[in-house]
Amino acid sequence: MRIGELSRRTGVAVPTIKYYVREGLLPAGRLTSPNQADYDDSHIRRLRLIRGLMDVGGLSVSVVREVLAAVDAPEEPVHKVLGAAQEAITPPTVGEPDGLDEARRAVAEFIRRRGWRVDPGHVSAEALAVALATFRGIGHGAFEEVLDDYAVACERIAAADLAYVGRQVDVDSLVESVVVGTVLGDAVLSAMRRLAHVDGSARQYEG
Amino acid sequence: MRIGELSRRTGVAVPTIKYYVREGLLPAGRLTSPNQADYDDSHIRRLRLIRGLMDVGGLSVSVVREVLAAVDAPEEPVHKVLGAAQEAITPPTVGEPDGLDEARRAVAEFIRRRGWRVDPGHVSAEALAVALATFRGIGHGAFEEVLDDYAVACERIAAADLAYVGRQVDVDSLVESVVVGTVLGDAVLSAMRRLAHVDGSARQYEG
Structure with a gap:
């Protein structure tokens, strides 16, 4: 055409x-x-x-270029390709809030406690540490009490995501589904969590 | 000082x-x-x-201004205040992908199926419909098979969030915790989901 x-x-x-x-x-x-x-x-x-x-997904042109490069050149073992695709679409953290080192240790301990096979230096572990340090800095450190509920929920979501990704028949579709599922999946999850908040709030406060 | x-x-x-x-x-x-x-x-x-x-949270100056206005003026019933705070921090959707009307109907049916007390015209329901229409447009409509897993996970997360919010002693802290929990909670959830992906991928593909 x-x-x-x-x-x-x-x-x-x-x-x-x-x-x-x-x-x-x-x-x-x-x-x-x-x-x-x-x-x-x-x-x-x-x-x-x-x-x-x-x-x-809210990605910029330059990030989309990196992401598509990962989609177009999947030559490595699957786990490596998934990691590279995931890293390309994860925005770098901004700023270094007070108490970041302490929050990093809390994240490392959290990963150990969950038994997750993840390097505590992973870009998403760093993002989690920045978010936790920010919570603490504004007097909402108690939010950490919900982390294990989040973790259980994320384990369920990740299992569903990986089952979906695993149904793709070739490596190209596999990598594309990781990129799409991660970026658009964030949007789905964010929207759905807000809907669940509305529902929970209606039940709790409207009787 | x-x-x-x-x-x-x-x-x-x-x-x-x-x-x-x-x-x-x-x-x-x-x-x-x-x-x-x-x-x-x-x-x-x-x-x-x-x-x-x-x-x-990645919010702009003008969105932060709206959010703080909700934090500073909580005069309505709690459920209304939570709704207003939530609406202020939810970015409007961009673009109208093909098949949006069909996706809106799928979201309304999904809300009905879950028994959620949510108006299908809610800003987050619209965001969910845009994401689903986008998935379909790029040939990943099958992603919808994971929606119920996401929903179960979101129900657990929302219950934990609301329990945290409910522990706040005054309306100011209540509204602030909604704003903080929604915006920073998105960041926590996004980072944690990626960590769970790494863990799941390591188990599945590295043996």
């Missing part, structure tokens, strides 16, 4: 499609003449993936 | 503190002379809350 049809079928404007090609997010179409290119269904799917990561 | 000490004790630069006062995020200090103001511990706590919402 021509770029105009690609634009119509995905709702992405032609200049934006050209921008994504220039930025290396979308493979160029097959040239059929010096100034005309042909696109296929793989471009439609990739464009929707790009927009999903940006609009729902 | 003077603004210099407030800056030292919170790690927030003096011009930034002045900016937050101008933007209405932080109450002005008590004037002790025409060009000198006095700050107290409430300013320290408020500044840490602002930085937590921005750095960990």
Whole structure:
């Protein structure tokens, strides 16, 4: 199809499609003449993936580029590929709140207590430590009492996520499902947790 | 204390503190002379809350202003206040993916099936519908099979969150804990889910 049809079928404007090609997010179409290119269904799917990561996942162009590089080059063992894809889509933590070292030790102890096979230096362990130190700094350190409830819930969610990922038939789809499931899954989880709050609050306070 | 000490004790630069006062995020200090103001511990706590919402929660200055307005003016019944605080901190959805109406119907059916007391037009129900439509658009509609696992997990998390919120002794702390728990809780949940993924992946693929 021509770029105009690609634009119509995905709702992405032609200049934006050209921008994504220039930025290396979308493979160029097959040239059929010096100034005309042909696109296929793989471009439609990739464009929707790009927009999903940006609009729902809130990722920037440069992060989407890194994420797609992980999707496009899965050469390592599965566990390594998943780790790389996950690392690419995890935003770096901002700032160093007071008490970060103490919170890091609390996270390491939490990981040990749960028996999780995770390096305490993992980027998400660091993100958890920053969040905990921030809770403590604003006088809500007691929030840590709910951590084990969160952990049990996350173990259930992760098992469901991995079962979904494991149903993918090839490595490309596997990596794509990790990226999509992690980024869009965050959005699903955040929205659903708020709905569960509304429900719980209605039961508790409205009688 | 003077603004210099407030800056030292919170790690927030003096011009930034002045900016937050101008933007209405932080109450002005008590004037002790025409060009000198006095700050107290409430300013320290408020500044840490602002930085937590921005750095960990990723909120913008204007969203933080709305959120703090909810924290500062809790005059309505508790369930209403919680709803208003929650609405202020929930980012509006971006874009209208294909198949949004169908996804909205799926979300309404999901809410009905779970027996949740939630208006299907709730801002978070809309966010969930946008995420589901995006999943479908990129060929990952099968992800919906995990929704009930997510729901069970979210019910557990929401119960723990509400128990924590319910321990607050006054309405101010109650509303603050909702805001903090929702925004920073998202960060905790996102980080912890990724750690659970690493653990699950290690068990599944490393043997």
